Amino acid sequence: MSSTDISINHDVHHAHDDHHHDQNFFEKYIFSQDHKVIAKQFLFTGIFWAIIGGFLSVLFRLQLGWPEATFTFLEPILGGWVENGKIDPEFYLAMVTMHGTIMVFFVLTAGLSGTFSNFLIPLQIGARDMASGFMNMLSYWIFFVASIVMFISLFIETGPAGGGWTIYPPLSALPQAISGSGMGMTLWLVSMALFIVSQLLGGVNYITTVINLRTKGMSMTKLPLTIWAFTLTAILGLLSFPVLFSAALLLIFDRSFGTSFYLSDIYIAGEALANTGGSPILFQHLFWFLGHPEVYIVILPTFGIVSEVITTNSRKPIFGYRAMIGSMLGISVLSFVVWAHHMFVTGMNPFLGSVFMFLTLIIAVPSAVKVFNWLATLWRGNIRFTTAMLYAIGFVSLFISGGLTGIILGNSALDIQLHDTYFVVAHFHLVMGAAAFFGMFCGVYHWFPKMFGRLMDEKLGAVHFWLTFIAVYLVFMPMHYIGIAGFPRRYYNWTGFEAFNMFTDLNTFISIAAIIGFGSQFIFLFNFIYSIFRGRRATENPWHSNTLEWTTPVLPGHGNWPGEIPAVYRWPYDYSKPGAEVDYIPQTVPFSETKSSNLPYERDLE
């Protein structure tokens, strides 16, 4: 710790004297240890992956929307994977797998937490930088290597991993079973192992920073909800990712060294394998022990971001600050004891099913509290429809729609029919896919001025929001109907089944909506890139917000604040306080300066 402090003081001097000449290009932009640059690196990489992941979804939606069509025009992109205009069924599975892996891990974990935890933690708690800038840099560059490995796997001859993003063995363990389980799966595992290392380095850093580097006066109960969310996310990641690591390690052993952790009694490709005594169910337990906290790793940061944006733009304090923290704590703890609700019909002991149903449905309570509190925050507000606010409202809507069906899927008796159908696809895409994306957009639009010193265009932002919002609902609402009918996931084609072949029109409709939704993201992309260079110049605090990051210069330099770090006197949500001159009082304003608006118990603090 002491060495870190010294280097921070060192930076302060430089920031103060405006000397940046000792940093060359590489130190400043590539191997930077500045949390803001690292955040932007995560953001750019995340956006890159989101485009790839989204593009893959458009490709397989083409197949699902027009199962009888020929796609010769895809040959220039997909090459040998399109034969006589037909997409290869194994490549279809590989696309589904990669879409899931990319979106869940590379975009909504690294891209989301990586960007906003890095950017906001030091700025909102009043720190010069992360506890360890070097580890932070390592975290990004290991993620970068993981990205490269995963990206390469898209182009190898046997195709990328194709066993679903959950990579259940034996399918993922046996190259005889599917060609994606050859080299593609090896690269997947290597990439994910690196990814986990990156996550752990990042997570340790976030937690340490929040615990140790808060500025004077910034007690835990004065922290913005974003910081609470990021901290809990990091704790979840720290506890659950190592389990995925061990699961992946055992899978590597089974694949390459002839062990039988997950394999038993298998006859495949004309021969009986010697493996015996293993259990594929073991892998599922290990995988979902990460996999379920993982969905909260994806959604918790957006809880924080959305709370912050809603309260700022409603010009009202967040309703039930402590309840919000309490519900996030509750969700975090519960997220570790619900994993087997993904496994109700795997042949697991039904008694376990009952226990996990009980625990799963409990988690609906803190989630409901959060929604009610957001609604109460909007009530009698003075709402500014900034693009970020639109996305926050959209987030709440999607979170409700997707979250409610979780009550059905968490019920083991109902899960029998719905497991692995499009009902599940609709549920998790709404609640953790689209909702988390909305949270991410919300954050990008809101903190863009602090990142780049310029504003994104609000009109384009609104157009982007409405197109995306409508497209998301058009894609995922009809999926519920298909799912109730039992239409299974990961089907290349359903026309062979009488039970499922009546939804041709609906599938085409979904595909068209998906393509429109994907297309509208280019509006964002244009707005984003254009605004970095040509956007309107921002002021220090364009949204009239209370939190600390808005007390920094328009473009905070290395060390964030020129001069001393401001001290904090109050909670971050004093919006529209009766008796105050303006409708916001930043955290740095002492109570002695706001005598007209202080509440009775605050008078002692004057």
Next chain:
Amino acid sequence: MITFAIGLSIILLFVILFLLFRIGTLASIFRGSTKQAAGTTKTSNRINGTMMLLFLFVGGAAFAWSFIESWDEMNQPLASVHGEWTDSLFWTTMIIIGIVFVITQILLFIYSYKYQHKDDKRAYYYPHNNKLEVIWTMIPAVVMAILVFAGWKTWTNITSAAPEDAVVVEVMGKQFNWMVRYPGPDGKLGVAKHTLIDATNEFGVDFSDKNAQDDFMPREIHVPKGKPVLLKIRSRDVIHSVFMPHFRLKMDAVPGMPTKFWFVPTKTTAEMQNETGNPDFKYELACTEICGRGHFAMRFIVIVDEQEDYDKWLSEQKPFIEQNPGVMANFTAEPQKELVSAKKAEVPAQEVKTEL
């Protein structure tokens, strides 16, 4: 030429869009709306506020219409006893979450519209209300408790041990089709081992086992109406999942770990053909666990018969060894010892199944 024209028009389109965007930006600078804080201008409020309401009403109407429109298609014909329990529980839960869905979405969009920014207004400082928070924590908690109880009862009934007299059918998944085996007149399935599998003996049945002598492997599943049917499910390569949508039945087929599911079919195939008005109606069995290239094509037919038809069908089935006398050649010379060890291996698995 056409490609060129399309390319050119797309570029032109982008140029026009870009110009519109620039004009819009300049106009807003000219009007001075850029001087106001973002989200406080009249146009922004009016447009986004109206869109909120429009989205609520048009979106809500479209949702209601499409839901009603798809109602018949999304409700698969139902043909099992436990399916009635789960269907009614499903729609009860749907009504409950539907009510919450409607209320919260209406509040969300109405509040967004109603409390949009006004220059002369101040938001109401309302940081918390403990009573309110306790109430809206308790209500979901109580509702969840009820749902958990209902779900738990249904689940326990469904997963209870199968009746003794259940018709036993073994379903085995493999890449990429299903295979079924009936125990024959003795009611007992013979021992099977993956090492015994070959091109003819695809189940790997040990035909030196007496119980295996009368086992038969039909091309379709036949089950009698109104009788409990116990599916003994296994896989010989990767994980598959037995899914019969009309019976509301799903259970994974896991290599190395036999699973099971029992149900009571309530309508024969013929009755269902009448009810749906589709003379070609067939009960289907699909795979719902990703298993490779042919995952989407693992279709198998299930036929529910009246008891007499079922008995007739049973009597027509010939044991596997009668149809394929060649397979016995592998077993005659087999030492008795191996059979014993194979039997031993099978016994604990059976125990596990009954415990389930």
